[in-house]
Amino acid sequence: MSSPRLIERLSRGEIATISAIDRAGLDPETARRLHELGFDEGVDVELLHRAPFGGDPLAVRVGNMVVALRCSMARLIEVEPAARAAE
Template sequence: MAALRLAGAAVDAAVLQRLGELGFLPGEPVRLLRRGPGGREPLAVQVGDTMFALRRAEAACIEVTPIAEVGP
């Protein structure tokens, strides 16, 4: 699990806005569930109770900081 913050430098403002609308907000816990075939995209991530599939370009807009695991 990780706490995320949007890495806004040199990224498309529309992508940042959309990620924020989906719930990718500073300090919000996010979990990487799995990667696509061969470890590539899409990346399956969970924010709250919702699972999303992200392309690497979208995931590159998110900076994560590891935090202690909380429960299963």
């Protein structure tokens, strides 16, 4: 077990597994949309890109989907090193 980290602290191309989503920090609708876009505990994420002009928002791969989200929201998602070996 290693300590949880935040998506924005991942290096580009690094794959990690979502360990917790702080749903209390979100309004219910946004929390729902996160799930509709595929975020969930146990799902792999990969940090793909940081936007120009300051590295916010982030482009993150979740499952087979690429999702753009701001750092402020990504901070509510904790990750830990991927269970499986990275490709």
